[in-house]
Amino acid sequence: MTELIRLENVSKCYSSGPNCDVFPLFSVNLELDQGSRMILLGKSGSGKSTFLNIVGGVDTPTSGRVFFNGTELTALSQADLANYRRKEVGFIFQSFNLFPTLTVGENVMLPLELVGTPNKEKAIELLDAVGLPDAWQKFPELLSGGEQQRVAIARALVKTPKLILADEPTGNLDQDTGNTILKLIDNVCSLNNATLIMVTHSQDALWIAPRHYRLRSGRLELETVIN
């Protein structure tokens, strides 16, 4: 297995003065291989989203180093980090965050446009894969919550990212729809051999990854490993 993500003594502090007031992450170490999956658990405000943002190159740690595929993210410029997000990371949000003025097709195509390889066939194929073959011309407002999340997943995966970061992807969905979405994420990750880091509160979502970590007082603790 090839190592994809490595965190070395990553700490993040939020401060209003010279001293740290809050340590959402404190000396976190982690290694994740290509195609592996992990669930991140923790109370509200425990730092789960901060963890995702740092791994996703949206935020930077106060100290420590983060590596992606051997490249040190913490040494990259903002422009390079944007490039990293553009090419390597697929984000799935709890509240879908689709663009209301773009059609479903345009939403899915957006990451490809950003990379500069607008491949319409691939976007159509992916929409087909998430069960929305006829949604291309529709605007997000016409879709149900579950359908919107499927579009969001298609948008996250269309560029075939190596890393998928999902922040409570089923948080706004009912149980049945949530399960369908989880299966979909499971399928596309397997298909693309993508690494998945998923934050969730839902016990029903735990099956998707064998390793469950918990953030407690800034520390990352391995809680469960399912064989």
Next chain:
Amino acid sequence: MSFTTLLKFNFRYYKRHSLLALLCLMGISLGVGIVIAVELINVSALASFSSSIDFLSGKASHSVVSNYGRIDEEDFRSIWTDKSVAAASPVIDVMGTTVETGSDSIRFLGIDPFLDSSFRAWTPQGADDKSLLIFLSNPVPAVYLSEGLAKKHKLKTGDQLTVLKAGIEKKIKLIGMIDPSVSGSLTENIGVMDIAAAQELFGRTGRLDRIDLVINGDPEDLRNSLPQGLVLTDANSRKATLNSILYSFQLNLAAMSLLALFVGVFLIYNFSMFSVLSRREDMSLLLTIGSDRRSLIGAFIAESTLLGAAGSFIGVIFGYLVAYFSINMVSSTISQLYYQVNVGSVGLTFPIVLSGVAVGFVATLVGVILPSFEVAVTPPVIGIKRQSIEDRASSLKGWLLVLGAVFFILSAFCAWASRFSIFWGFTSAFGMTLAFALFTPYSLSIFTHHLGTFLKKTFNSLTGFLAARNVKASLSRTSIAVAALAVALSMTIGVDTMIYSFRTSVADWLDGSLQGDIYISPETTKWDHPLPEDLMEKFGSDPRVDWLEKYSTFDIYIDGRLAKLRVLESEILSGKARFNFIQGSQESWKELVKGAAFISESLGFRFGIKLGDTMKLPTPKGLIEFPVVAITRDYSSDQGTVQIDRNIYRKLWGDDRVQSIALFLRPGVSTEEVKSDIIAEFKGLERTVVSNTQMRDTVLGIFDKTFAPTATLKGVSLLVGLLGVATAMMAILMERSSDIKVLGYLGLNSGQLGRMNIYQGLIMGLFAFLIASLCGMALTYIIVHAINFRSFGWSIDIKLNPWVFFETLSLTMAACFASSLYPTFRLMRIKSAPALKEE
């Protein structure tokens, strides 16, 4: 939840968004300021000449004036000795300039100090015999001057001044100052001379301009016994006459200000509405947690009242400052076109303040109440979603388009109805502007959708695509800002196109009229300063001169209304000039020689005279009939001009005064050489002897100066519109920050995000310009045909000037770029890190 808690909640919002609060205040202040400024300028200009008339009349109850421009000195005795006259004073009243006082023109009053002492106290009271002797008989004409003017130009008693009489230098001696306690609040510059000296100096020998009277009997007795062509007036009727002269000018100034006000109200509405809409979700939350609708709306009304009060207060100050700094420009225009006014100060009165404040309050209240009412009646569960307002805006845009079409049709109908009253012309202009404002949401939605696709497909510009779609996504904000900007720009384009068309028409008219090689046309022509006889004799017999055309214009009263009488030399002009005949032809010249008249189209319009009609003109020999044989295009006076042949004038009026001349040189004669000879012989004329081209440029220069104040109006309108764009962009930034963050997650770097934001501003500017171009052209048509023609009676050929459009587009794009810089700076500082999650 109590009203005060809600109000506190509202003000907390402004505390957190201080820049928006500032923009809101600026918007209201600008709107109020425009109203105050124009009202102040109008009122001050009117008050100035009204107080001038009152003051200069002194104790006179009535005045005798002439319908044909002059009173024969011989008539004074019979009037003075009339049994109903208690006191009489003959007056020479003429405007002039001196080299020493430069552009400060002076009203020279020639009086008889003995007779005039019953009316005014211009000359020092109780002056010793020596002073009086000097005043009456100094070899160099003596003058008392307003103390303020003397101080301004550092003049002192004993100094000699050089009066430019018909452009030629004449010396006068300053023998004292008019005490400020005598001239009181009069802002005009006054020079008081002995009447005989004034007659001699200004070429009015044997004639008077006015006879002031104190009547103790029945004025009707005197009125009936007055010689032919003389009329008895009082100060009020003179004011009314002058008021009527300014009517069209003020009407147009008012119309321009109303259009500007329209933009101002739009902006206030825009800001107020924005301030409510941006709290829509908060309001819905408040409703959810139990606050009642009445308190909610009440809190917003209270907020708008306070905001309106603060904005209006600043607006009053701003308007006063604008009026203060532009009043000279406006009074100079009035002086140039109509009659001398010197507006010394602008006085802020309670009614003016009230009108401005009312505008501020009403617009703010409407802007706040409508959206807050909308939110209050919207179920909180819907209102809490930001998208719901956009859904509503999106569904409304079709209806607004239909409403716009209704206004468009109504506006066209009003333009047609302007033939009955000018009111409909103004209504048409407003209707048209409103129609295009209502077209904006629908057309902006379509435009941005296709522009986005076009930018992506043609230029592979993802940021351009996203920018266009963002503008579409925030239609509730962007369409109002774009409409406000479009209204401001359309006014600019409409007025500029009208001015350009007008200027082109004036230039064509000048090209046809000015065919001479050299012109001696002093600035004093408008004040009826006759040229010296010897000048005409010398150059009329000069072998180098082929023709010498004499030119005079006098004020006459037709049916009690002022008009201009122009005296032409048919013999020369019929062969040399190219008159623009609207009706009639080159053949009409033959009739003119026989005693017919040409009239300008503005005179025909004002007096309802048509080709073939006969009009009666007042002459010293009574009312004489002149058949109208041609109607010409003539922009020299909006009062209207009657043109008759000089021989006819000489015969009927017994007068051959000339105010300006044109020399037609023989082939091969050097223009410069003749000019030098004139200057060498007549000192002072170097300022006024000009070539054909210079003459044309001078007239066009006056034209440009006349319309210079519109630049201020344009600037304010543009500023108003652009503040709207800046606010809309801040709104997008605030409300779509989650979308922006998502773009950050997807890999857009801050440079791309910044570019996207700037494109948004440019797209809004571009679309506002496109709407404004169409609306501006429609406005030009309305201004030219339904307002200008109905106000002044002259027709203008509409000509489009590409430069007007290019300049407007460039300014708009530059300003939109500037407006988007701060929001872009803010946007580039947004970090995606605060997670997009709802835990």
